[in-house]
């Protein structure tokens with residue numbers, strides 16, 4: 001079976017797909033400040049890498065994996081003060097995901113998996129709200145493994161689990177593996193560590209990267225990143241999505 005890109009297909013090709021063996025995958029990221037060394041689209045790059053790896057794994061298991069164009073606009077209030085960040089209202093994001101899902105459901109696709117790499121709590125809540133929506137008969141089954149939570153987080157790197165997981169070693173490594181041309185290497189290699197835990201800051205009620213102790217919009221250890229670690233992380237993310245889909249279909 002195949003990995004297919006929906007936007008590159010014709011409607012007749014989509015009509016002829018075997019629905020029983022089709023899994024649609026929506027990567028979700030953000031347009032958001034990621035330190036002085038990574039592009040605004042970092043989370044989209046990570047989500048697309050996760051989606052593509054999961055698609056490879058699912059197609060090897062006999063499914064047609066249908067990659068949707070990424071959702072690259074979402075709620076990103078923590079980074080909203082940094083130039084270039086675009087932040088939508090969470091209700092807009094929920095409506096968008098529900099509408100995408102119901103269009104796929106209308107055309108008979110049974111499963112929509114979300115490959116998410118953006119961990120802003122308002123964004124994650126907007127996906128959870130879409131999953132909870134009862135939007136009529138058309139909605140496909142939705143799969144959304146939240147990689148920051150059990151059982152998935154233990155599969156990811158130590159820095160990620162520490163909560164210092166924005167534009168640090170974890171994300172920088174994935175971008176070095178997926179789009180090395182977009183990493184400002186001279187800047188990255190000279191960046192001092194910022195070991196503040198963004199996850200702890202969020203739990204204690206802080207609302208922005210600046211408040212959380214990230215005045216340059218990064219946390220963690222970007223100078224320690226490497227492409228090899230990034231390749232491992234992409235594989236782990238792909239396995240997480242694959243396993244979540246298989247569990248839902250079982």
Ligand SMILES: [Zn+2]
Nearest residue numbers: 042043167171
């Ligand atoms: Zn990110």
